[in-house]
Amino acid sequence: MSAVVLGVGDFGANNKPGGIVKTYALGSCVAVILLDPRTRTVGMVHVALPESRINPAKVAERPGYFADTGIPALLKEMAKLGCDPRGRGMVVKLAGGAKIMDPNDTFNIGKRNELAIKKVLWAHGMGAVAEDLGGNFSRTVAVSVDTGEITLSSPGRSNWTI
Amino acid sequence: MNKHIDRDSILKAIRQVPLLSPSASRLLELSANPDHDLGEIVAIVKCDAALTAHVLRVVNSAAFGLLSRVDSIDRAVAYLGERLIVGIALGDNAGELFNKPLGGYDGARGDLWRHDLLTAMAARYVSSKAKVELNPGLAFTGGILHDIGKGILSDYLHNSAPQLLENLQRQAIANYLEGEKNILGIDHAEAGFEVAKTWKLPDALQMIIRYHHAPQDAPEEFRPIIYAVHIGDIVAMMGGYGTGSDTLQYKLDGNYTQYFDLSSDALAMVLLETEEEFRRVEASLTDGKEN
Structure with a gap:
């Protein structure tokens, strides 16, 4: 089985029958999952922070770290596998973005990630059809290339799908 | 389940935790003291043959990518820095406590160690943002040790995770600590504090372990450093480095x-910088083990 496993700030795609794309333990990070039905390709980027402006130097090394650079990087990667470079026809799903209650709001990076991602998707004319965001738990996400089904897991909980 | 029996057997288990080696104890004590220099660290490492060997293995591992081999402890300590030396010494000594799979928290082997290391790095980084002067070495060591109690409690928490999470969901309990205490009569902060007393750790480290989830309850003099570790702990969990079912x-x-x-x-910078440092150090420690 072909497995593409992504760390924090990584992006990647898989179109091999029987394959999966997986990322472990999203806390406040958000996985943006792009499914292309035409080419049967699954792409994912593990976004850690909303905006690349806080450290532009990091972008060259790891564009997937930030929402504003991660989604374009993923689209480019998927285009190499024959997908539309502007993401036309793709199905978007989101998972992660756990919430930290902070009266000062500084720690709610999960929510800021979500908003930044939705803004970038909007600019590309894309929108999520399913999402599993927020809450106060971490998520491991695995996407099947064959079915596009997304399985989520978290310690101490039963698996669920979106 | 009788929680008093559990509490007593847990306290008994804590008294049987292997003691730290003299060099590890001394390194922890030094790191809690702001007035020390690298020479003192070097002197301790030199007197411990096993620690010397391990330190050299790590500094010469591929992850550090040094051009020439490092054979002197003075240079190795200078390259690795005090914090990593403390980490190596603790890993050698209390490795069993740090490295066991946290079954009671539905966590895997290595989760606790990774969480501790990331907490330590974040706590050190955050300590530089404090309004008062904090000792970054102490913040780091406190981060490494803060969850030591989980290594003990995990064995007693058997399959409790789903029920505890449900109680949290229903808001029947305020946090995971309360759940631990309901089941066992003791929570991981208190259990860790008992370990710290057994190990005769410096007061500041004892207080960090005891109050890392409730910094406002700590004696005032220790509060700022405890908040640094408290924040580091949250940052590690946000970054996806938790210890299982109690994450977040x-x-x-x-x-x-x-x-x-x-x-x-x-x-955001704290998250970014600590994650980057973590990747580097984790690679060097794993390399060192394989060599």
Whole structure:
């Protein structure tokens, strides 16, 4: 089985029958999952922070770290596998973005990630059809290339799908 | 389940935790003291043959990518830095406690160690943002040790995770600590504090372990450093480095603003920098083990 496993700030795609794309333990990070039905390709980027402006130097090394650079990087990667470079026809799903209650709001990076991602998707004319965001738990996400089904897991909980 | 019996057997288990080696104890003591120099660290490492061997293995591992071999402890300590030396010494000594799979928390082997290391790095980084002067070495060591109690409690928590999470969901309990205490009569902060007393750790480290989820309850003199570790702990969990079912099941104490200037951007930088440092160090420690 072909497995593409992504760390924090990584992006990647898989179109091999029987394959999966997986990322472990999203806390406040958000996985943006792009499914292309035409080419049967699954792409994912593990976004850690909303905006690349806080450290532009990091972008060259790891564009997937930030929402504003991660989604374009993923689209480019998927285009190499024959997908539309502007993401036309793709199905978007989101998972992660756990919430930290902070009266000062500084720690709610999960929510800021979500908003930044939705803004970038909007600019590309894309929108999520399913999402599993927020809450106060971490998520491991695995996407099947064959079915596009997304399985989520978290310690101490039963698996669920979106 | 009789929680008094559990509490007693847990306290008994804590008294049987292997003691730290003299060099590890001494390194922890030094790191808690702001007035020390690298020479003192070097002197301790040199007197411990096993530690010397391990330190040299790590510094010469591929992850550090040094051009020439390092054979002297003075240079190795200078390259690795005091914090990593403390980490190596603790791993050698209390490795069993740090490295066991946290079955009671539905966590895997290595989760606790990774969480501790990331907490330590974040706590050190955050300590530089404090309004008062903090000892970054102490913040780091406190981060490494803060969850030591989980290594003990995990064995007693058997399959409790789903029930505890459900109680949290229903808001029948406020956080995971309360759940631990309901089941066992003791929570991981108190259990860790008992270990710290057994190990005769410096007061500041004892207080960090005991109050890392409730910094406002700590004696005032220790509060700022405890908040640094409290924040580091939350940052590690946000970054996806938790210890299993209890990940993110604790409240952030918003009063950290009394002691820290942390904007959203500054916090984003804490996440970014610590994650980067973590990747580097984790690679070097794994390399060192395989060599």
